[in-house]
Amino acid sequence: MATLTLPKEKPIPEELLPISGGKHNLGTVTDAIGSVVLDPAKTPKQFWYTLAVSFLFLLLFVYAVAYLLIWGVGIWGIHIPSAWGFAIINFVWWIGIGHAGTLISAILLLFHQTWRTSINRFAEAMTIFAVMCAGTFPLLHMGRPWFFYWLYPMPNIAGAWPQFRSPLVWDVFAVTTYFTISLVFWYIGLIPDFATLRDGTKSKIGRIIYGTLSLGWRGSAFHWKRYEKVYLILAGISTPLVLSVHTVVSFDFAISIVPLWHATIFPPFFVAGAIFSGFAYVIILGIPLRNWYGMGDFITRKHLDLCAKVMLGTGMLVCFGYFCEIWMSVYSHSKYERATTWQRLFGPYGWSYWCLITCNFVVPQLLWSKRIRNNDFWLFVISIVVLIGMWFERYVIVITLTREYLPSMWGRYTPTFWDWATYLGTLGLFTTLFLLFVRFVPMISITELREQLPRAAGGRDGHSISENAS
Numbered sequence: 001m002a003t004l005t006l007p008k009e010k011p012i013p014e015e016l017l018p019i020s021g022g023k024h025n026l027g028t029v030t031d032a033i034g035s036v037v038l039d040p041a042k043t044p045k046q047f048w049y050t051l052a053v054s055f056l057f058l059l060l061f062v063y064a065v066a067y068l069l070i071w072g073v074g075i076w077g078i079h080i081p082s083a084w085g086f087a088i089i090n091f092v093w094w095i096g097i098g099h100a101g102t103l104i105s106a107i108l109l110l111f112h113q114t115w116r117t118s119i120n121r122f123a124e125a126m127t128i129f130a131v132m133c134a135g136t137f138p139l140l141h142m143g144r145p146w147f148f149y150w151l152y153p154m155p156n157i158a159g160a161w162p163q164f165r166s167p168l169v170w171d172v173f174a175v176t177t178y179f180t181i182s183l184v185f186w187y188i189g190l191i192p193d194f195a196t197l198r199d200g201t202k203s204k205i206g207r208i209i210y211g212t213l214s215l216g217w218r219g220s221a222f223h224w225k226r227y228e229k230v231y232l233i234l235a236g237i238s239t240p241l242v243l244s245v246h247t248v249v250s251f252d253f254a255i256s257i258v259p260l261w262h263a264t265i266f267p268p269f270f271v272a273g274a275i276f277s278g279f280a281y282v283i284i285l286g287i288p289l290r291n292w293y294g295m296g297d298f299i300t301r302k303h304l305d306l307c308a309k310v311m312l313g314t315g316m317l318v319c320f321g322y323f324c325e326i327w328m329s330v331y332s333h334s335k336y337e338r339a340t341t342w343q344r345l346f347g348p349y350g351w352s353y354w355c356l357i358t359c360n361f362v363v364p365q366l367l368w369s370k371r372i373r374n375n376d377f378w379l380f381v382i383s384i385v386v387l388i389g390m391w392f393e394r395y396v397i398v399i400t401l402t403r404e405y406l407p408s409m410w411g412r413y414t415p416t417f418w419d420w421a422t423y424l425g426t427l428g429l430f431t432t433l434f435l436l437f438v439r440f441v442p443m444i445s446i447t448e449l450r451e452q453l454p455r456a457a458g459g460r461d462g463h464s465i466s467e468n469a470s
Helices: 026-038 045-071 085-097 099-110 114-118 120-141 145-151 167-200 204-213 221-254 266-292 301-331 335-346 350-368 376-402 417-440 446-451 462-469
Strands: none
Touching (some): 026 417, 045 120, 045 266, 045 417, 085 221, 085 417, 099 167, 099 221, 114 301, 120 145, 120 167, 120 266, 120 417, 167 204, 167 221, 221 266, 301 350, 335 350
């Protein structure tokens, strides 16, 4: 009687696994990630030092906002012709940072890229907190933020209605939609992990809080079916937002007739720049989490290497956009475009343009070296340089308002102490919120990571790991 011989499963190379080594199973994954939340003794001292510094910057932000509400936006350096200033610079910068979380969570999920499972949770949190920081700037720039609802098409006593031909109004709907979908997508993914914390905590208050947040999750087949369907639908909804939100933000500039702004390259240029800066921030957050909490088995070198490669690729796209801007100004035969380009390169703010070229083009070329990509220190430094460069990019764009058509309308822009205080304060706000997230919410998805374990360790998708990662 013939016997059926099943083919042996090919071993999966360690560098392709979402978890390094073969020492983890369902229980150890849950304990390693869940204990960060449930066991206060696991909180490293670096966490408290960073929280203290970020809280000081948060207090600076509160003080700067209170001072602005008392005296008005005149405390900033904005004036005619440079009426936008730091508020719009930082708004675009923060919105760009939030794009990596949606790309990692939604697009990589739809493409079955399993390496996303170790970084998607804190990348989604980064998105939400970055959008919150971004939203503060246009609200404060209004001067009377308590009238923000006038931007929506709803009746009010002043008889004011939004101007729907203005991209500044489009921003309101785009950013609000982006924040809402990202928040729901993030929370839906957290429900099974909240149930895990509910069952693992010994605190009565913890059981009540996590039990409420888990929405009665029991892990039944019915729950899993609904969960996976809703999660996939939200991923499909979120995917167009990666392109649409920063495209709408770019319309703030591209729809105008300001020299070097009125260009069709702005939408893809802004989207590439957003992913560029977003992945830089993912690396900046991932390296400390990896080292402080001993998460090297989950946030592996492979994850950081892939993020660095994405950052290198999108950085080259951004630099191609810089070249296109110069080329189009020359090819257009417009004296205004040429003169504004010359002012941008060698004018009074030329130093900022060459800073962005250095930070966004010259320094990232080091990422071609695998040795650099595998070095935490240099990867961390390069990511910070990239964020500085992307901030200078927005600075260079907005500062163009000081050199427009008529020399009689030319001016200078100098940020004040309150501009810097508000900006640095949002950094404190972001860091404080993110550290609180790390302390009370699983920074890595326990559920998704357990599914990616090899079959011998209790996982269910051993084959697709190697297929998708390759």
